[in-house]
Amino acid sequence: MRRSLDAVIDPEIRRPITELDMVGDVSVDADGAAQVDIRLTIVGCPAARTIERDVREAIARVDGVTSTSVDVGVMSREQRAALTERLRGPGKRRMPFTADSLTRVIAVTSGKGGVGKSTVTANLAVSLAARGLAVGLVDADVHGFSIPGLLGLDDPERPGRAVRPTRVDDMILPPVAHGVKVISIGMFVDDPATAVAWRGPMLHRTIDQFLTDVYFGDLDVLLLDLPPGTGDVAISVGQILPHAEVIVVTTPQAAAADVAERSGTVARQTGQHVIGVVENMGAFVAPDGTVVEMFGSGGGADVAERLSRGQEAAVPLLASIPLSVDLRRGGDLGIPVVLDRPDDPAARAITALTDAVMSRGRGLAGRPLGVNVV
Numbered sequence: 410m411r412r413s414l415d416a417v418i419d420p421e422i423r424r425p426i427t428e429l430d431m432v433g434d435v436s437v438d439a440d441g442a443a444q445v446d447i448r449l450t451i452v453g454c455p456a457a458r459t460i461e462r463d464v465r466e467a468i469a470r471v472d473g474v475t476s477t478s479v480d481v482g483v484m485s486r487e488q489r490a491a492l493t494e495r496l497r498g499p500g501k502r503r504m505p506f507t508a509d510s511l512t513r514v515i516a517v518t519s520g521k522g523g524v525g526k527s528t529v530t531a532n533l534a535v536s537l538a539a540r541g542l543a544v545g546l547v548d549a550d551v552h553g554f555s556i557p558g559l560l561g562l563d564d565p566e567r568p569g570r571a572v573r574p575t576r577v578d579d580m581i582l583p584p585v586a587h588g589v590k591v592i593s594i595g596m597f598v599d600d601p602a603t604a605v606a607w608r609g610p611m612l613h614r615t616i617d618q619f620l621t622d623v624y625f626g627d628l629d630v631l632l633l634d635l636p637p638g639t640g641d642v643a644i645s646v647g648q649i650l651p652h653a654e655v656i657v658v659t660t661p662q663a664a665a666a667d668v669a670e671r672s673g674t675v676a677r678q679t680g681q682h683v684i685g686v687v688e689n690m691g692a693f694v695a696p697d698g699t700v701v702e703m704f705g706s707g708g709g710a711d712v713a714e715r716l717s718r719g720q721e722a723a724v725p726l727l728a729s730i731p732l733s734v735d736l737r738r739g740g741d742l743g744i745p746v747v748l749d750r751p752d753d754p755a756a757r758a759i760t761a762l763t764d765a766v767m768s769r770g771r772g773l774a775g776r777p778l779g780v781n782v783v
């Protein structure tokens with residue numbers, strides 16, 4: 410009967426509860442009455458109700474069981490410590506996304522604010538997750554932290570504020586939205602204006618903590634939504650994750666090209682590898698067939714061309730995403746357009762971006778090759 414609980418997954422940690430030592434005594438009497446003891450990580454664990462329901466359903470499916478009683482308790486401090494150690498690996502806390510980890514790290518940057526970087530990142534994340542990849546998303550945009558809203562992670566009890574993540578001792582469990590594990594500065598500050606005033610060292614510590622103390626588990630891809638420009642966060646991310654790949658988002662406007670190019674150049678100076686440019690807010694076709702180039706044209710190709718200069722391999726324009734009411738609306742509703750309206754031209758462009766990102770595989774820049782020279 411215990412084996413039947415292998416199918417019950419902790420919705421936050423995303424592992425079977427049997428692997429997490431959450432299952433205590435399990436018994437069934439001669440009349441088929443089953444009794445299961447469950448130990449949750451913390452009191453008031455938000456996943457409690459889901460776990461209890463899934464346990465009942467799993468036990469009810471076992472042959473011969475006529476009724477189920479579930480006793481829900483909480484782990485002892487020692488049990489919790491053992492769990493966090495097991496999840497993170499033995500030894501002291503460390504940043505798991507090192508150059509030799511199997512996770513692809515992709516930072517999304519832009520020159521100017523408001524070009525749709527967060528919208529592109531959120532849609533790319535859910536699109537990658539929809540392909541079956543394990544995806545994490547770190548919202549490091551201190552000035553905007555719009556990712557929770559874009560993915561529907563608003564706290565129902567605090568309108569306009571992001572949900573708070575569960576903490577198990579010093580381990581933080583990222584909330585999951587549309588299959589993506591998400592962490593954002595917006596989940597930790599009460600007043601959205603607070604973080605904007607943080608100085609460099611504080612921001613550096615926060616990014617470092619996100620990458621070390623947040624339990625993402627094994628990820629295929631970790632996306633980072635950086636603040637626009639070349640400020641402290643971009644430099645900290647460059648120092649902490651010098652092997653990251655970088656996508657530069659820009660608009661078609663020629664005037665935006667200089668600053669967009671600079672953010673790509675700064676990323677490169679820290680050793681990161683610019684894998685391509687995304688042009689957002691491109692021309693759209695009005696209902697009468699007129700093509701409207703609200704922000705001009707050519708900016709994406711221009712930035713790609715500039716970033717290619719002096720490089721061995723050209724930096725490609727990965728996608729051109731048109732202006733789209735559905736894309737904007739999906740962001741406002743917290744349901745990314747790639748899931749809600751996959752046929753929208755902007756959603757199709759993001760699907761093409763997803764293909765391009767996946768087909769590039771992982772760059773070797775900054776990685777140990779594991780080759781021994783004798």
Ligand SMILES: Nc1ncnc2c1ncn2[C@@H]1O[C@H](COP(=O)(O)OP(=O)(O)OP(=O)(O)O)[C@@H](O)[C@H]1O
Nearest residue numbers: 522523524525526527528553690731732733737740
């Ligand atoms: N292709 C698009 N069509 C229509 N609206 C868009 C498009 N891309 C983004 N937007 C809208 O533009 C606004 C800014 O987008 P977003 O917050 O993603 O930009 P950003 O570059 O991350 O900004 P910042 O870095 O300053 O926080 C949002 O209201 C978003 O819905």
